[in-house]
Amino acid sequence: KPLVFSGVQPTGNLHLGNYLGAIRKFVALQENNDCIYCVVDLHALTAQLVHEDMATQIRSITAAFLAAGIDPKKHIVFNQSQVPQHAELAWIFNCVARIGWMNRMTQFKDKAGKDREQASLGLYAYPSLMAADILVYRATHVPVGEDQKQHLELARDIAMKFNLDFHDKIKPTGLGIDIKVGEEPVHAYFPMVEPLIDGPAPRVMSLKDGTKKMSKSDPSDLSRINLMDDQDAISKKIRKAKTDPDALPSETEGLKGRPEADNLVGIFAALADKSKADVLSEFGGQQFSVFKPALIDLAVAALGPINAEMRRLMEDPGHIDAVLRDGGERARTRAEKNMNEVRDIIGFVR
Numbered sequence: 001k002p003l004v005f006s007g008v009q010p011t012g013n014l015h016l017g018n019y020l021g022a023i024r025k026f027v028a029l030q031e032n033n034d035c036i037y038c039v040v041d042l043h044a045l046t047a048q049l050v051h052e053d054m055a056t057q058i059r060s061i062t063a064a065f066l067a068a069g070i071d072p073k074k075h076i077v078f079n080q081s082q083v084p085q086h087a088e089l090a091w092i093f094n095c096v097a098r099i100g101w102m103n104r105m106t107q108f109k110d111k112a113g114k115d116r117e118q119a120s121l122g123l124y125a126y127p128s129l130m131a132a133d134i135l136v137y138r139a140t141h142v143p144v145g146e147d148q149k150q151h152l153e154l155a156r157d158i159a160m161k162f163n164l165d166f167h168d169k170i171k172p173t174g175l176g177i178d179i180k181v182g183e184e185p186v187h188a189y190f191p192m193v194e195p196l197i198d199g200p201a202p203r204v205m206s207l208k209d210g211t212k213k214m215s216k217s218d219p220s221d222l223s224r225i226n227l228m229d230d231q232d233a234i235s236k237k238i239r240k241a242k243t244d245p246d247a248l249p250s251e252t253e254g255l256k257g258r259p260e261a262d263n264l265v266g267i268f269a270a271l272a273d274k275s276k277a278d279v280l281s282e283f284g285g286q287q288f289s290v291f292k293p294a295l296i297d298l299a300v301a302a303l304g305p306i307n308a309e310m311r312r313l314m315e316d317p318g319h320i321d322a323v324l325r326d327g328g329e330r331a332r333t334r335a336e337k338n339m340n341e342v343r344d345i346i347g348f349v350r
């Protein structure tokens, strides 16, 4: 079975972008894969060191995973800090990755802002830890939103450089796997990760500005739908969402040049499990005053039960912690097995 890994940071409220770009895909992938889903609490230190409510945030992401339908018995749900092998492999990857590669990361440039000298070293090395998260399990498939694409390309570069640099050491251990690089067969330790970014909403945009990503850090709460929003809030935010004055286009006219309409149609399509073309063939020629109430109904029907279940789960933090502890233990066993192989490949004495 293919091995799926993905992570979500315990910072701020989860929103519809996190749900459609990531968590909903996590749920669907459980059927045919072995899945590991992680609350990446070590990553949460990169932008801000002290979090008053770190534990609550970790539990809240875990509750969202469970409420959305992730099964922590068949699969693994845990928080990153419980498995120190992530940080250990990240150190090795820090020595594999080149500074020039890190300097190209657009998320670092955005998050570091103008005064880059004051950004934490952790923020700079963030993608290296992310590569370690995935590769410490030798996972192959990673469901994420589009904003993580560049980080996954870096994970592939790190894996490839490790494989090539240690090629002669991997072979005799018999630990490698045969992969293809283009048409070339290569005996590698780490697999090439495949990003899973497809679907009608790989990048959910702000409800206030169709050219900006929906984000936890946007100061306007009206820009996003939070998983914890109730029916009234969802309804208000969609009613107030920015649109243009025209009716929805037909399938042939398409959504080019209409970012807000494109975003709402993408959200509708993702929630209804349809393509954008299907949505346009249903609503083309209609006004937003017709489309928005249908979108509200759909969003409330999808998010309402998740919201209610999250609230129920949050009332029993002991249960959530037990889920994380159990997942942490199983994750640690798997990570340690692979780390021992990595230590042997490098030549560390143990």
Ligand code: TYM
Binding pocket: 005, 006, 007, 008, 009, 010, 017, 018, 019, 020, 021, 022, 040, 043, 129, 130, 131, 133, 134, 142, 143, 144, 145, 146, 147, 148, 151, 201, 202, 203, 204, 205, 213, 214, 215
């Ligand atoms: P994070 O916590 O910022 O976001 C969690 C997931 O939500 C997706 N996402 C979106 N998708 C569509 N539209 C949006 N507006 C939107 N905003 C966020 C993100 O792409 C992500 O999939 N670096 C990661 C966490 C991470 C990780 C990993 C992911 C750490 N290690 C290993 C995969 C594998 C992050 O900050 O996600």
